[in-house]
Amino acid sequence: MRIVLACAALLLTVSTVTQAQPVQRRGADGQLYNETTTTVPRTVLTTEMQTRQDTVYKPQVTTQYQTYQQTALVPVTEQRWVSRQRGVWNPFREPYWTHAIEPVTRWEHRPTTVQVPVTTTNWVPETRTTQVPVSSYKTVQETHITRVPVGPAPALNPTTNPPQAQVATRPTGGQIGGERLDQPNQWGGSGRYLR
Numbered sequence: 042m043r044i045v046l047a048c049a050a051l052l053l054t055v056s057t058v059t060q061a062q063p064v065q066r067r068g069a070d071g072q073l074y075n076e077t078t079t080t081v082p083r084t085v086l087t088t089e090m091q092t093r094q095d096t097v098y099k100p101q102v103t104t105q106y107q108t109y110q111q112t113a114l115v116p117v118t119e120q121r122w123v124s125r126q127r128g129v130w131n132p133f134r135e136p137y138w139t140h141a142i143e144p145v146t147r148w149e150h151r152p153t154t155v156q157v158p159v160t161t162t163n164w165v166p167e168t169r170t171t172q173v174p175v176s177s178y179k180t181v182q183e184t185h186i187t188r189v190p191v192g193p194a195p196a197l198n199p200t201t202n203p204p205q206a207q208v209a210t211r212p213t214g215g216q217i218g219g220e221r222l223d224q225p226n227q228w229g230g231s232g233r234y235l236r
Contacts, residue, residue, distance in 0.1 A: 098164040
């Protein structure tokens with residue numbers, strides 16, 4: 042997909058190159074130039090951070106106690122009078138009865154209440170904000186200026202040319218490059234001006 046977008050952007054760039062008519066302008070050095078301004082669209086890859094909100098589900102565990110009724114066998118102890126006959130098997134004594142209070146245990150079915158913990162998991166939606174880099178292709182306009190000189194360069198004239206086009210002078214005397222400046226040079230000049 043990116044290759045198709047890049048090819049389409051390249052074709053669009055080639056087809057939209059604009060070139061203005063040449064304009065003659067004089068430069069700082071006095072030379073007359075033909076200036077041609079060309080506007081070329083260029084496709085650049087830009088990356089921007091975009092804010093996105095996503096919904097995620099988060100587990101939330103809750104524990105609740107539920108009440109249940111059940112039947113249980115419960116021991117019940119009571120104090121009762123218990124009568125027993127003694128001396129039944131003794132031939133030398135007459136049998137007799139004894140009475141005493143003794144604990145008597147019996148089992149009864151009774152309803153009881155039981156608390157049972159029950160754990161449940163609920164999925165709760167949660168919104169999260171994230172920064173996501175998004176890349177896209179954009180077209181920017183680039184301006185190129187081409188200068189072509191028209192005719193020969195003008196002669197140096199201190200009265201018509203700007204000051205920066207004049208030849209720099211140097212003082213007489215002293216030594217530059219092993220040659221004294223106050224000596225005549227090989228062309229017969231006094232050595233006061235550079236040519």
